[in-house]
Every structure is written in C-alpha cells, then in structure tokens.
Amino acid sequence: MGHVTQDAWDAHYGAGRSFRPLGDAEHTLLRAHVPAPPGGRALDVGCGLGELARHLAAAGYTVDAIDLAVTALDIAERTPPVSGTVRYLRCDIERDSLDDLHTSYDLITLRLSYAFIGDRTRVMHRLRERLRPGGAIVVVTPLAAAVPADRRRTALDEHEITLLSADWHTVERHDTDGLACLVLRDPASGPVAYRGKGRPSPHALTGAGVVVTDAAGHVLLGRSLKGTWELPGGKNDADESFAEAAVRELAEETGLRAEASAARLLALLMDSVHGMPRVTAAVRVVDFRGTPEVREPHLIHRWEWHALADLPTLTADLFTPSAHVLDVVWPGLLPELPPVHRYPLASEPRP
Template structure:
C-alpha cells in the first residue's frame, strides 16, 4: 500500500488546515447537466476530504455519505456541515465496500481528486460499479499527467491519459476538461 493513501499520511495534512481544489460553479453546472439529479437519490463521495463535493451533492437533493480514511478531514467536514447535511463515515475503500452501503443501492459514486491515490484502481472501480443502481453513475475528477504543471519539488499524483482511457473502457463516458483535470461521468452501457 502506498504511503499516500493511509490515514497516517493524510491526518497531519488535514490537521495543518490544508484543503484542496474548491468545487466551483462550473463543475456543479456540468455535473448537474450530465447527471440530471433528482431529490431522494443516494450518493457516496469516496475520499471526501473536508466534504466540499458531499455538501454540494447534498444541496442538489442527494442523500449523501461522505467516506474518508482521515479522521482529521472528517472532523473538518462535520464542523462545516449542518446536522441535516451528509453522513460522514471513516473507512478505507481499499479494504472493501463501506459499511451500511448495500450492493446496487446508489445513484452516484464519486471520487473527486481521490481515485489517483488508491492502489488496485481497477478492482475499486468494479466495486463502485457494484454499488450503483441500474442507471447510476460514477463521477471521477482526475488530474491528467500530460496537462499537469507543478511547482518545483512537488510530487505528482496525476494519472497518465492512457491509464484514464483504460479505466474508462466498458463504460459510456461523458467527459469535460477544466485546466489539467478530467471530469468524467461513467455509466454502464
């Protein structure tokens, strides 16, 4: 297991107050256009961090569970949310399906800037597919190595475009780009 996908790695980062690329209006507009959310649908935000996307999905009417390996991130997510907001669960998706999420029970499974850190990505993608109801979608936001620019000394977490294309095989794909990120909505054909 990579050291970049453990609670021990992420807790001190979140304890220091770090947060990541904010969910912007353009992202939510594109997601809404492609996903066509309806009140009462259920979503799982894997690697939810401080809960930015989970809160945005909740505001669109989804019943949301935010899943995160880092207790420090979840503490921040809870403090930024109302009591009626998303449900927060500490769990490492690499160890198996999250507790309380039955197969074929979700309308959306999202990995916003988290999927690239995981080991066994094809296996996790299959696990996510198994959690989706018929017609459900997988939402991935991934940094693309070929379009990424980094400050000197920063370690890349981006995925090569060829790996992203391979992960998308066997899915119907809606894709858009914002800067060096790919935003993907995957549906079973």
C-alpha cells in the same frame, strides 16, 4: 500512486492543507449531467473536508461521504450542509469492508482522489456493483501532462484514463477549468479476452509465472505497457531453476522478496507463440515480504491486487501464459482458455 497511510492524511489535514476548491465549472457540469433524481442517493469517495458532499446534499442527494482521514471527517462534520443530509464515515476504500455503505447509489463521485488509489481496478469493480441502473460514477482528476513533474503522482495520464474508460459502455469526458471530468455509465463486463504481446526476441522460451496472494486472497497482476494484465514472472537465466527464476523475477519486477524454498512448482505448461514452443512453469509463492511496486517501468506500468471473482470479466486482456498459470491454481475460474499442454507436478491446496 499507491496507498497513502491514514497518518499521512491526518497530518495533511491537521496542518490546515486541503485540495483545490470546487469550482463553478464543476457545479455547472454536475447540474447538467448528474442531477439528483427523486430520492437520489450519492456516495462521495475521498470526501476530504466535505465540500462536494455538501454541494450534492444541497442539490437533492442524500449523501454518504467517506474518507480515510479522521481529521478531515472531524473538520467536515463541523460544517453542516445548507440543506439535505450528509453522513460521514471513516473508510479505507481499498482495505475496509464496505458493509456500512448502502447497497445502491445513483451517483458515486471520486474528486481528486482516484489517483491516490492503488488497486484501482478492484476498487472500481466494488463501487460499480453499488451503482443503480442509470446511475453514474464521476471521476474528477488533474492530468499528468498539465501538472509539474513533482505532482504527477497525484494525477492521471492518458494510459490510466483509457484503462478506466474501458470498463464502461458510455464515457463522457469534459474539461472543468483544467481538470478532466469523466462521467461513466453502463458498466461493461467480459468475458475476458486473451492475447499475446507480439513476437518475442529469439530465445529458448522457458520461464515462470508466479502466483502470489495477499491476506485477503487477492492475486497480484501487473499492467503491461503492451496492453495486457499479467502475473509476475519471466524467462529463466542460464542454469536457473524455475523456482529460482520465480523468486528472482518477483523481486526484480515487484520488489517482493521470497526464498526459493517458498516457491512451489505446480505444473509445466506448453503452448506456442509465432511458431515457437513456449514452456511456462506455474509457480505458487506461499511466503513473501514487502509491498509491490513498479521496478521495471519499461515493462510494467502498475501492479494491482485483483479479486479472483473479477478475473473472468476483465475488460482488458489477460496475457495467455498468465491465464494458464491461474487455471492451475484455480481450475475452472477462467472461461474458454486457449489450448495448452499441461504437465501437473504438485497439487495446490484450494484457497
């Protein structure tokens, strides 16, 4: 769904709206699968009005409850838990520092909040780094197939659930009164694998892979419907330079706007696919405008800003030409790349 602003959330809670109350089936599931250990600590992400946080405190956890909406936290703090301790913190899980959180938790919950996170892969990596050995992350979400069309952006489809589950060795899925409840344990990590996306249509296989980074240094990757993460980019049109192809493809795929003068051609890379030569221009776009969004849903399922340190351990495959382009900008970041012929054209200042 992407990021929702604090003002929008404050207006939501300020108007007296909330979300589906915590049900008996969820109480039973939490007791059975994630009982509080002695001295247990829990983090509730997107706590809203604090109902789940208070339940976890009464169950024996010491709870940190975070939310983007100040209005929701103000309301939550007026209702203390029956027993135990809840500490409420204003935190944008995608954009803010997590330094105010504890370094480790036995339980991390995301109830009806995961679908509202834009860069889910990166956020989940940061959360699982705070998970104690033997701990669990619990994601409770509506299913897209079970909600009206106008509410599907608040739910997860099976593709997103499969992608989320791929990062864990142990995944338990339960139904709680029509909600999907995922209990995730034992994080999985790379090394990242590389693969193509099947035989391309006949074409002179030349194109550009585009590297753009946000202010925090995260790199933009799209989740292809063919099952890979990949950079923005694509084939050249007739009489089109690599720089022109790069900014055009960037706009067509993500909505980000840049001038060709802001596109730096760093190298040409040549490998082969199904016996045909494939030439990829590594292009670095150093200035752009806009916010990434899916413009070609028949090709790309979603766009996310990824932390560089996460790329070597992605559990989902990375499109091979994109991996080669990333290696031009950040040499040595990715392990054991497939063979490629590289023709450097310019130097990229190290970020």
